[in-house]
Amino acid sequence: MPKILFIAAHRADRSPSQRYRFEQYFDYLRQNGFECHLSYLLNANDDRVFYRGGNLIQKFLITLKSARIRLRDVKRANGYDIIFVQREAFMTGTTYFEKQFSKSKAKLVFDFDDSIWLLDTSDANKIWQWMKSAEKTGRIISMSHLVFGGNAYLADYARKFNPNVKVIPTTIDTTLFRRKQPLADKATICIGWSGSHTTIKHFEAALPYLREIKKKYGERVTFKVMGDAAYENKELGIQGIAWKAETEVEELSSFDIGIMPLPDDQWVKGKCGLKGLSYMSVEVPTIMTGVGVNTEIIEDGVNGFIANTREEWVNKTLLLIDSFELRRTLGRKGRETVEKYYSKESQKNILLNELTRVLKQ
Numbered sequence: 001m002p003k004i005l006f007i008a009a010h011r012a013d014r015s016p017s018q019r020y021r022f023e024q025y026f027d028y029l030r031q032n033g034f035e036c037h038l039s040y041l042l043n044a045n046d047d048r049v050f051y052r053g054g055n056l057i058q059k060f061l062i063t064l065k066s067a068r069i070r071l072r073d074v075k076r077a078n079g080y081d082i083i084f085v086q087r088e089a090f091m092t093g094t095t096y097f098e099k100q101f102s103k104s105k106a107k108l109v110f111d112f113d114d115s116i117w118l119l120d121t122s123d124a125n126k127i128w129q130w131m132k133s134a135e136k137t138g139r140i141i142s143m144s145h146l147v148f149g150g151n152a153y154l155a156d157y158a159r160k161f162n163p164n165v166k167v168i169p170t171t172i173d174t175t176l177f178r179r180k181q182p183l184a185d186k187a188t189i190c191i192g193w194s195g196s197h198t199t200i201k202h203f204e205a206a207l208p209y210l211r212e213i214k215k216k217y218g219e220r221v222t223f224k225v226m227g228d229a230a231y232e233n234k235e236l237g238i239q240g241i242a243w244k245a246e247t248e249v250e251e252l253s254s255f256d257i258g259i260m261p262l263p264d265d266q267w268v269k270g271k272c273g274l275k276g277l278s279y280m281s282v283e284v285p286t287i288m289t290g291v292g293v294n295t296e297i298i299e300d301g302v303n304g305f306i307a308n309t310r311e312e313w314v315n316k317t318l319l320l321i322d323s324f325e326l327r328r329t330l331g332r333k334g335r336e337t338v339e340k341y342y343s344k345e346s347q348k349n350i351l352l353n354e355l356t357r358v359l360k361q
Contacts, residue, residue, distance in 0.1 A: 002081040002359060003035040005106070007073065007089050007097075011040050013245060014047070017113055018086060020170045020274060021150070028348050034355070037080075039073050041066040041091070066090065070097045077104035081359055084109045085140065087116055093133030095140055102143040107358045110140050113150035113170055115270030117157070146358040148351075150272035151293040157270075166354050169293075170272035174335075174343045177281035180253040183331065185324035187220065191317070192255030192284070194226040194243070194275055203231075206261040209313040210236060217321065226251050248278075255284045256327060257320050261313070262289040273297045277342050280304065280334030285320050285327045287313065297342070303333035 008018050026036045042050055042062070049058045070090055074097060077083055083106045089097040102108045117137040141147050142161040148168045149155035158165040191210070193203045203225060213221060214236055223236045226248075231240030241251065252258075258279030262268045269292040276297060279286045288294040290306040298304040305316040320327050340346060 001033055001035050002355075003079065004029070004037070004082040004084055004355070005073065005077070005080045006036065006038045007070075007083060007085045007101075008038065009041050009087070009091070010047075011043060012038055016274060017170075020172070021086060021111055021113055021148075022084065024171070024173050024344055025348060025351055028344075029352065029355075032352055039069065041069055063091065073097070074100040074104075077101050077106050080104075080106045082107050082109055082355060084111065085144075086111045087114075088136065088140065093136050095136055095143075098140045098143060102145075107145040107361065108143060109146045109148070109355070109358060110144040111148040111168075112137065112154060112158075113270075113272045115154070115157075115267050118267050118270075145361060146354060148354075151270070151296070153269050153292060166350070168347055168351055168354075169342050170274050170277070171342055171344045171347050172277050172281045172338055174281055174339050174345065177249055177252075177278065177338075179282040180250045183283065183328050186256065188222055189217075189220060189256045189321050190222050190224055190254055191257045191259060192224040192226065192252070192279075193259050194248075194252065194278065195228065196243070197228040197230065200225070200228045200231055200240075202261055202263070203259075205263065206259060206313065207233070207236075209310050209317070212314055213317055213321070216318075221321065224251070224255065249282060252278060252282045252284065255279065255282075257317060258284040258286045259317075260286065260288040260294070262291055262294070264289070264291045264308075268292055273342075276304070277338055280331075281338045281343075283328075283331035283335045285330035286334055287316055287320075297337065302330075303337045304330055 006022060010018055012023055013019060029036055046062050049055045050062055083101040085098060117134055138161045141158050144162060147158045147162050147165045149158050149165060150170050152167055155165050155167045195203060223238050225231050225238050225240040227243040228240045229242040260276040271292055273293045276286045276288045276294065286304040287307050288298055290308050295306060298306050300306040307313040307316050
């Protein structure tokens with residue numbers, strides 16, 4: 001039975017990137033003869049320290065503990081057939097651990113779903129940015145036996161360093177992500193956004209047009225922000241709610257319109273559209289900024305809307321508010337798109353075949 005050691009930053013079911021890139025495939029891989037193990041660095045207590053400002057001594061101790069975990073992984077690497085590194089093995093600019101994995105008997109597989117070479121460090125850890133390296137991602141890719149990129153933009157970057165690159169999009173488990181509430185022609189329309197405290201700035205970029213919509217429709221529209229419980233906007237009547245795995249699908253199903261506003265920059269071009277895909281999976285008509293993979297996911301006016309200017313955002317949102325039939329049609333087409341191209345079911349055999357293939361190299 002081939003054994004895979006998954007190398008990642010977070011414990012299971014903590015990180016969307018891990019959950020949608022590899023954790024949701026564990027059962028399927030096990031059913032097909034693979035033994036899966038996860039080695040992570042940050043536990044729940046570490047999380048509370050690591051992603052807040054200050055606490056320099058505690059963060060240093062967490063980094064030392066993380067180094068010990070990875071040294072242990074290096075020592076046991078020969079006992080595995082595949083070492084699967086998601087994004088990076090360690091939080092600094094070093095590639096020491098990936099290099100040791102590549103020298104082991106195991107095949108090194110690298111997976112990434114963001115433009116991580118651009119060093120988008122969280123505000124709480126800007127002081128540590130000097131420890132990062134823009135060249136790190138390329139170095140890891142060059143020493144890997146197989147690379148998975150979340151979209152074509154990332155794959156094109158990876159091919160500068162390694163020809164053995166496969167696009168596997170970030171996927172949704174459509175057996176779990178099903179609409180919890182029936183579609184209904186409601187008097188009050190909820191415009192929803194999901195994300196985190198690190199991406200709330202993207203939601204705030206939409207505030208000018210949301211204010212315009214609120215001014216036009218008044219109490220006929222409400223707004224919901226999921227993922228940043230601290231967020232508040234009294235003008236629009238918003239009090240953010242926390243993300244919880246057990247209530248995520250129900251909250252998404254309460255949206256009548258899902259929005260995904262984004263800036264047009266190099267970091268965003270590497271994103272894999274997960275927010276929009278999660279809306280679409282529960283038949284919520286979705287409006288996305290036309291940047292990066294979003295233009296591949298959305299066929300404008302068919303399975304959702306693409307909007308770039310303020311005028312487009314306002315006009316396309318108004319169309320959805322005013323037409324239940326349009327919301328239902330775009331929502332159902334969006335679901336079909338996810339099932340066909342961006343579902344766990346549509347990609348699981350590709351992942352399995354690629355992992356099986358790399359073992360034979």
